[in-house]
Amino acid sequence: MSLTHILLITLAGVAAGTINTVVGSGTLVTFPTLLAFGYPAVPANISNSVGLVAGGVSGSWGYRKEVVGAGARLRQLTPMSFLGAAVGALLLIWLPPAAFKAIVPSLILLGVVLVLIGPWLQKRAAAHHPDETAPMSRGRQLALTGGVFVCGVYGGYFGAAQGVLLMGLMSAVLSDSLQRLNGIKNILSTIVNSVAALTFISVSFHDVRWSVALLIAIGSLIGGFIGAKVGRKLPPWLLRAFIVVVGVVAIATMI
Template sequence: MSWLEVSAILLAGVWAGTINTVVGSGTLVTFPTLLFFGYPPVSANISNSLGLVAGGLSGTWGYRREIRPLRALLVRLAPASLLGAIIGALLLLVLPESAFEAIVPALIVLALVLVVFGPRLNAWAAQHHATEITGSRFVILIVGILFSGMYGGYFGAAQGVLLIGLMSVLLPNGLQEINGAKNVLGLIVNFTAAMVFLVVDPSQVNWVIVGLIAIGAFIGGLLGARIGRSMPPWLLRLTIVVIGVVAIVVLLV
């Protein structure tokens, strides 16, 4: 492995960790980088998922103040993320990559629509006395978290956009708190999927790649938390939309 390759993967990890903490879609940086250097797609995806766990840890720590009011809710949502991640990781090991390609761009478009119109939908819900999470809204939230976890365990690109879009509509919380919750749920998905990969097919793991991405992503997670928490809601929302659109273009091209 040349110094150019080491530097490129390390920097990709930093950038991915930063993007994942602010919005999501960091996989769209690291995964193509690994493919560029000739690593097999499945091995690259698995090694990437393992490495990005470090960024999830540092990003979650950076958002700990915003996460604190949502701890009880996150305890209730975590099992759905965990189960979804297990299913998605197993699907990655048994299904062709083309299986999800058709629906992923549509999911991201839906998520962006929810992010953009989330404030209006929340205002409408408040007028109808829906400032608290009702039974039906919680069921929809759980199902959405489950499917987001499945997608995250399978591939993960733009998982954060999906989570933010979903929770922007269904939760009566501010965007920064929702972003903190997204970091927690994304961390659960990445860690769970990584454990599944280690147990089921450890031969696919490239530990050098894991280490480089982990170092970069950990630094990026700290940077992302500092950047994301300083953004006003409108700028954070705009950033989410821009990165989501880029993700759609990358996945379709």
Template sequence: MSGFEYIAVFLAGVGAGTINAVVGSGTLITFPTLVAFGLPPVTATISNTVGLAPGAISGAWGYRRELVGQKSRLIRLGSASVIGALIGVALLLGLPDSAFHAIVPVLVGLGCVLVIIQPWLSRKVAHRRSQKQHGGGAVWTFVGLAGIYGGYFAAAQGVLLTGILGIGLNESLQRVNAAKNVLTSLVNTVAAVCFMIVADVSWVHAGLIALGSVVGGQVGAHVGRRLPPLLLRAIIVTVGVIAIYMLLR
């Protein structure tokens, strides 16, 4: 690796950690970066997941004040995230590479769409916030499906969870975002541990992303929420479109 590649991958990790804490689509930054530097898509996904896991934990810790009183809920919903993550990992490792090449551009495209419609999701959240929703069976099921998605690829998993939790729970957006960060950290950690045991990880790339994402998680928790949302979405979607182009060419 050249010095430029070291810096670029680290900075991508910082950006992804920040975005994951605030929005939840940092994979759309790091995954294309790893592919651009020559990693095969499956290896890039595995290394990216391992690298972003510490950043997800960092972001969750940064929102710890908003987690007060959510312990029992997160234990219940966390079980769905863990089960989903294990299924997603099994799919990634069990399906042939050809399936991954066919599926991932669609997932990246879905991630971009989720980032674009996030303002609409936020309005839905605001509309439902006055209703007494407590995270029943439907929310548990959808959180589990988001875990499968996150274990397999993870792009915009946080956006998906924000919509699910925001519509299904009677909580403020900040408390929803804090819960989202805990659930995504569970998914990423479970997937990362599985990948470290049985898969081919590019440890240099994963390590650089891990360092960057830990820094970014704290930045996102304390500063990133002040970034202009439109600019943030535009950057994410642009990178996502570039990723789709690189995967399809």
């Protein structure tokens, strides 16, 4: 592996870790980079998932203050992310590479739309349920937990724009601040990437390119800290706009 090869993959990891922490879709930087260097699609995807776990950890740590008091919410949603990630990772190993190609852009578009109309949905929900301390309705609970499971399946399978989907879902269903939701998103995304990585290592160990995974891990670890520093300073409207832009770019790239 040449010095240029090492440098570019590491820098792609830094960019991916930064983007993932702020919104998601860092895979749209690292995955094409690996393909450009000639790595096959499935090993590239698997190695990328293993490497990006480090960035998720540093990004989640950087957002630790925003998730203070969100323990109950995380305990509710963590099992859904865990199960969804395991299912998605196994689907990647078992199904043809193009199996989800048609549905992925539609899922990301749904996430973008939910991010855009999230404030309106929250106001409407508040008008019908002014007491936010009251338990969520069964419909909202099912939408939240089921949606997080679906995001986990998607994240375990591919992962690009997983953050957009999670932010769209949570901003539509929950009334928490956008920054708190971003902190929760980082933790759930890290869980998904970790479970997917462990599944890949256990079931398809030979497909992991360990040198590549290590370079992405080093880069994304740095990028996670950078993303937390930048993302926590963004006002809600700018963070929402950034999520939408990244989502649109992801759709255009995949189409």
